[in-house]
Amino acid sequence: MSRLSFREQVLRVREDAIVTSVNRLLAEKGFDLMTVDEVAADVGIAKASLYKHFPSKEALAAAAMVRVLQRTSAIVDQQSAIAGISAFERLRAVTRWALEQQLSGEMPSLPSQNSSLRAELLGNRSYLDLLVQVSDRLGEWIVQAQQDGDIDGALPPEVVLYTVFARACDPVPGFLKAGGRYTDEQIVDWVLGTCMNGLRGR
Amino acid sequence: MSRLSFREQVLRVREDAIVTSVNRLLAEKGFDLMTVDEVAADVGIAKASLYKHFPSKEALAAAAMVRVLQRTSAIVDQQSAIAGISAFERLRAVTRWALEQQLSGEMPSLPSQNSSLRAELLGNRSYLDLLVQVSDRLGEWIVQAQQDGDIDGALPPEVVLYTVFARACDPVPGFLKAGGRYTDEQIVDWVLGTCMNGLRGR
DNA sequence: GTCTATAGCCAGATAGAC
DNA sequence: GTCTATCTGGCTATAGAC
Numbered sequence A, B: 001m002s003r004l005s006f007r008e009q010v011l012r013v014r015e016d017a018i019v020t021s022v023n024r025l026l027a028e029k030g031f032d033l034m035t036v037d038e039v040a041a042d043v044g045i046a047k048a049s050l051y052k053h054f055p056s057k058e059a060l061a062a063a064a065m066v067r068v069l070q071r072t073s074a075i076v077d078q079q080s081a082i083a084g085i086s087a088f089e090r091l092r093a094v095t096r097w098a099l100e101q102q103l104s105g106e107m108p109s110l111p112s113q114n115s116s117l118r119a120e121l122l123g124n125r126s127y128l129d130l131l132v133q134v135s136d137r138l139g140e141w142i143v144q145a146q147q148d149g150d151i152d153g154a155l156p157p158e159v160v161l162y163t164v165f166a167r168a169c170d171p172v173p174g175f176l177k178a179g180g181r182y183t184d185e186q187i188v189d190w191v192l193g194t195c196m197n198g199l200r201g202r
Numbered sequence C: 001g002t003c004t005a006t007a008g009c010c011a012g013a014t015a016g017a018c
Numbered sequence D: 001g002t003c004t005a006t007c008t009g010g011c012t013a014t015a016g017a018c
Helices: A006-033 A036-043 A047-053 A057-081 A087-103 A115-122 A125-147 A157-169 A171-179 A184-199 B006-033 B036-043 B047-053 B057-081 B087-103 B115-122 B125-147 B157-169 B171-179 B184-199
Strands: none
Touching (some): A006 A036, A006 A047, A006 A057, A006 B006, A057 A115, A087 A125, A087 A157, A087 A184, A157 B184, A184 B157, B057 B115, B057 B125, B087 B157
C-alpha cells in the first residue's frame, strides 16, 4: 500500500463522503429523482465543489456502483474463505447480504434504460472489471451448485446469475417493509427462500 | 351498452391511440425519460391537443395503468372460466401472460418512488378499484393454492401476491432478451418456472 | 379541438473571485 | 478546492389564433 500525502488523504475522505451520500440518495430516490443539488447539500459542500471531484451526475452514480461492487467482491471473498459449505450455500449467503443491504437503504439501483448512464458505466474500467470479476466468481458457484444437484441443471447459468443479481433491486422487500407488518428478518427469509427454492429443480 | 354519438366515438378512438402510445413509451423508456413531446409526436398530434385530453403527464401514465389493469382483469376472468384446473395453474397462467406482455414491450412500469405520480394514482378511483379487484381475486387463488398444498402455507398471501406482481417489472427477462441467445418462449418458461417453483414449499 | 408559439421552471453544468 | 452567482437546455404546461 502506497503512502498518501496529507492532501491526498483529505481528498479521499471527502470523496468517500460524497459517494456515501450518493449511495444513500440513489437507494432512496433513484437516479432520475436524485438531484446534484441534494447531493451537495447532503455532503455539506457547494455544487461547484462537487463538480471538481466528479465531472457529471452519471460519474457520481458510477462511483456508487463501483463501491457496491467492491463490497460485493469482499463478501464473495469472505464466503470463499469459509470451509465446509456448499456452493449453493455460498450463493445464498451473498444473495442474503444483497437483500439486507437493500432493506437497510444502502443498495443503489439504477434505471437500465437511461442511455447516458449506460454509456458512462460501459466506459468505466473499474466498474466493468469488477462486474466481470464478481460475475465470474458467482458463475463458478452456480456451475458447481448445478453439479451438486442443488440448482436445476436445465437452467443456463446466465439465467441463475441474473436472477440472483435481480434480488438486489427487487421491489418486493420494499413493499413488504412499507406495509410495516413484518420484521426485516422475516422479509429477507421469505424473499430469499422463494428465490433460492425457485432455482432448485423439481 | 350506451349509444355514443359520432363525436364521442372519435374522441374515444383518439384517446385510445394516445394511451397506446403512452403504454409503449412507458414500457420502453419509463416515466421519467418519457416526454410529453414524444407522446404527441408518436400519436401525430400537437402537444397542446394532448393536454385537452389529459391534464398532465401523470394522468397519461395513470390512464395507461388503468388499461393494463383492465386487461389483467380480463385475463383473470378468462382463467376463472376454465373448468378443471387448479388455483395454482390459474395463477401461473396470469403470471405467464404478464411476462409475455413485458417481453413484447407492452407492460408499462412506473417508478414507485415518484411522489407526484403516487398522488395521481392514489387519487384515481378507476385505478384503485381495479387494483383492489384484481388483488382480491388473485388473493383468493393464492389461499386456495395454499390449501391445495401447491404454495407454501407458511408464506403470507401478501408475499405471494407481491412476488407475482413483481414479475411484471422483473429486469431478468429484458436482460436475457438483450443477450439475444434465447427465444422469448424459453425466457418466459425459465423465469416463470423459477418464480412458481419458489412459491411451493420444500 | 387543433395548431404555433411561448411562458415558466428546474436541474445539470460552469465562470470567476478568493 | 471552495465558494456565489449565473448560464443553458430541456421539459411541463398554457395562451391565443383559427
